[in-house]
Amino acid sequence: MSNDMNQNKSSDDATPLAKLLFGWTEAKATPMLFLVGLILVAIGLFAADFVLAAKHMKHAYKPIKFSDMPMFYGLYGFFAFGFVVLCGWPLAKLLRKDENYYGDLEGLDADETSVDAGKEGK
Numbered sequence: 001m002s003n004d005m006n007q008n009k010s011s012d013d014a015t016p017l018a019k020l021l022f023g024w025t026e027a028k029a030t031p032m033l034f035l036v037g038l039i040l041v042a043i044g045l046f047a048a049d050f051v052l053a054a055k056h057m058k059h060a061y062k063p064i065k066f067s068d069m070p071m072f073y074g075l076y077g078f079f080a081f082g083f084v085v086l087c088g089w090p091l092a093k094l095l096r097k098d099e100n101y102y103g104d105l106e107g108l109d110a111d112e113t114s115v116d117a118g119k120e121g122k
Contacts, residue, residue: 046071 014023024030049070066072 045074049074
């Protein structure tokens with residue numbers, strides 16, 4: 001089988017079970033429906049947080065007072081996750097190697113390996 005045939009497979013090649021389970025994902029409206037569903041869930045959880053906060057039904061144990069603020073746990077998690085992701089930039093700069101860390105490989109033949117090149121340089 002050529003590579004072109006593998007890339008041009010249509011959904012007709014899918015098994016009946018795959019069509020049954022995942023066929024709905026081929027619809028053009030699927031991404032928009034997912035976005036609308038996600039927004040509705042977020043709005044519902046936001047409203048529920050205010051309702052539960054008003055009824056004092058949150059947590060029995062509260063070590064800090066400002067955790068009573070509506071959306072505290074969601075915002076705390078969001079900012080903590082953002083902090084961890086942003087810490088990756090300086091860490092990547094610290095750990096990243098130069099492009100030619102292992103030496104210049106332009107003069108090597110295709111069958112030579114970098115290990116052989118390292119032995120020749122000594």
